[in-house]
Amino acid sequence: xxxxxxxxxxxxxxxxxxxxxxxxxxxxxxxxxxxxxxxxxxxxxxxxxxxxxxxxxxxxxxxxxxxxxxxxxxxxxxxxxxxxxxxxxxxxxxxxxxxxxxxxxxxxxxxxxxxxxxxxxxxxxxxxxxxxxxxxxxxxxxxxxxxxxxxxxxxx
Numbered sequence: 001x002x003x004x005x006x007x008x009x010x011x012x013x014x015x016x017x018x019x020x021x022x023x024x025x026x027x028x029x030x031x032x033x034x035x036x037x038x039x040x041x042x043x044x045x046x047x048x049x050x051x052x053x054x055x056x057x058x059x060x061x062x063x064x065x066x067x068x069x070x071x072x073x074x075x076x077x078x079x080x081x082x083x084x085x086x087x088x089x090x091x092x093x094x095x096x097x098x099x100x101x102x103x104x105x106x107x108x109x110x111x112x113x114x115x116x117x118x119x120x121x122x123x124x125x126x127x128x129x130x131x132x133x134x135x136x137x138x139x140x141x142x143x144x145x146x147x148x149x150x151x152x153x154x155x156x
Contacts, residue, residue, distance in 0.1 A: 003143055006076035006099075007032040008069070009092035010084030011040075015109065015132045019080070022136030026143050031072045033065060040065055073098050078142070080135055081125075083110040083118060093121055100124040107135055 005028055007016045020030055034040045044060025051057040069091075073079055079099035081092050099106045106125040109132065110118055122128050129135045137148050 002027045002029045003078065003139065004029050004031070004076045005139065006030075006072045006079045007082070008073070008079060008095040008099075009082035009089050009109070011035040011037060012084060012086065015082050015084075018132035019135050019139075022133050023139050026139060028139055028143070031075070033069055033072070069095060070098065073102060073104060076104055078105045078107060078139070080107045080109055081121070083108070083114055083121075085111055085113075093118075096121045096124060107138060109135055 003026070007019065007030055016032060016035070034043070041058070041061050044062070044064045045051055045057050047064060048060050051060060073095065079095065081096045081099070083089050083092055096106060096108065107127045107129055108118065108122055108125040109129045111130065115122065127138055129138065140146060
């Protein structure tokens with residue numbers, strides 16, 4: 001039976017593709033929010049109709065996206081939440097909270113300079129990874145019980 005992994009958070013880098021590539025050969029099914037920023041922002045008004053005020057435009061998009069996000073998190077065995085360096089991902093903190101509240105195994109992917117700001121999110125997670133490769137290694141260990149090769153560990 002495949003491991004279902006939901007990849008949430010920052011959409012401006014290729015971290016999802018790195019995890020998927022490094023997980024090649026594993027029985028994993030990945031899902032994620034819509035990563036096309038414009039489509040994500042405009043989905044509500046594109047489907048439900050235009051809004052004169054930006055607040056309501058954004059709210060419609062957030063609500064429609066929440067349907068997809070909640071479904072993805074609920075179906076997941078593991079939720080990976082990425083906090084990027086450049087942008088504030090408030091929605092990622094929300095997704096981490098949903099995952100924790102649902103008792104999902106949560107992996108946070110973030111850099112040390114965000115440790116203080118994310119201390120509560122880190123406390124709710126089962127692992128804090130610093131790069132996508134570490135996430136893939138966790139998935140490999142969960143599925144196979146095998147540690148990374150000694151050479152890989154030495155290079156870290």
